[in-house]
Amino acid sequence: EAQVTxxxxxxxxxTGKKLTVTxxxxxxxxxxxxxxxxxxxxxxxxxxxxxxxxxxxxxxxEGYKVSRKEKRNFPxxxxxxxxxxxxxxxxxxxxxxxxxxxxxxxxxRLTVT
Amino acid sequence: xxTVTQSQPEMSVQEAETVTLxxxxxxxxxxxxLFWYKQPPSRQMILVIRQEAYKQQNATENRFSVNFxxxxxxxSLKISDSQLGDTAMYFCAFMTWSNFGNEKLTFGxxxxxxxxx
Numbered sequence: 001e002a003q004v005t006x007x008x009x010x011x012x013x014x015t016g017k018k019l020t021v022t023x024x025x026x027x028x029x030x031x032x033x034x035x036x037x038x039x040x041x042x043x044x045x046x047x048x049x050x051x052x053x054x055x056x057x058x059x060x061x062e063g064y065k066v067s068r069k070e071k072r073n074f075p076x077x078x079x080x081x082x083x084x085x086x087x088x089x090x091x092x093x094x095x096x097x098x099x100x101x102x103x104x105x106x107x108x109r110l111t112v113t
Numbered sequence: 114x115x116t117v118t119q120s121q122p123e124m125s126v127q128e129a130e131t132v133t134l135x136x137x138x139x140x141x142x143x144x145x146x147l148f149w150y151k152q153p154p155s156r157q158m159i160l161v162i163r164q165e166a167y168k169q170q171n172a173t174e175n176r177f178s179v180n181f182x183x184x185x186x187x188x189s190l191k192i193s194d195s196q197l198g199d200t201a202m203y204f205c206a207f208m209t210w211s212n213f214g215n216e217k218l219t220f221g222x223x224x225x226x227x228x229x230x
Contacts (some may be wrong), residue, residue: 029172031216042204042220043158050214058217089157094216102218104158 003028004105005100006091013081013110021108022077023091029103032074032094034062037088037107054055062110081112115140117207119221126195127229133180134190134224136205142185145209147181148218152199161203164188192226200228 004025004068013019025032033048035058045058049068063085074093078085091105116139122191138147149161164172164181171179176196180189192199205221 031214033215033217035218035220040222042222043206043218045215045217045219056215058215080152088156092158092218096214096216101160101163103214105156107156107158 002103004091004103006028006069006089006094006105007107008108010104010109012113015082016080018028019078019081019110020108021078021089023074023076023105024072025074025088025091025093025103026072027093029093029095030071032068032093033065033102034066034074034076035090035092037090042090043063043090046076047058081110083112086110086112114143115142115209115217115219116208119205119224121125121224122222123124123225123227124226128195129198130195131191132194132195132201133207134226134228136188136190136221138186138188138205138207138219140186140209141208142209145207147179148206148208149179149188149190150178150204150206151199151219152204152210152223153198153202158204162190168209195228197228197230199226201226 007022034046035043037043047066049055089108092102094102118137145166147164151159160172176193202223204219
């Protein structure tokens with residue numbers, strides 16, 4: 001089954017404690033990205049990657065890091081989480097070409113206290 | 114910068130009725146794509162329908178159709194014969210891509226739709 005998986009699905013952590021949210025896709029997609037969803041703001045892009053070792057900032061990259069060492073994986077790293085990073089996070093992937101559907105993961109609910 | 118506006122934060126409609134969700138966008142690009150996504154309580158993002166800006170014909174997918182008015186930069190979603198399973202948050206989204214190939218989706222703030230039995 002074609003899918004994007006994220007782990008963990010839920011996470012409660014404390015300010016400053018480094019964490020990683022994993023994202024993996026099994027569709028051999030070149031393009032992957034991370035979004036965060038906040039009430040009243042919709043979804044906003046954090047980072048994206050067009051291929052292995054090619055990543056760039058989206059609209060709200062502050063406080064986040066990413067890496068793309070393998071085509072299937074695109075982890076999101078919060079080196080020192082803060083309460084304003086409490087949000088719902090989505091990973092997405094597509095094969096590219098514009099109209100091709102972006103497949104979204106199930107979401108990760110992160111709470112930083 | 115591209116923006117997407119959904120002016121209806123919440124809507125409700127009786128089951129089996131037709132409902133239209135509004136979306137307007139702003140862009141200087143000539144080539145772009147438009148999407149409607151559904152987010153049920155499970156939080157999963159589900160693609161409902163998509164439209165290519167260079168196509169004048171409005172897209173349809175079963176009970177879902179769009180009214181795409183390029184000059185007015187409007188992209189509304191019509192749901193016919195609404196069902197209880199249509200209850201969800203609906204997001205309008207816009208895609209263009211930079212010279213570096215970022216297929217970024219710009220989302221509106223969403224419309225929470227409730228289908229009343």
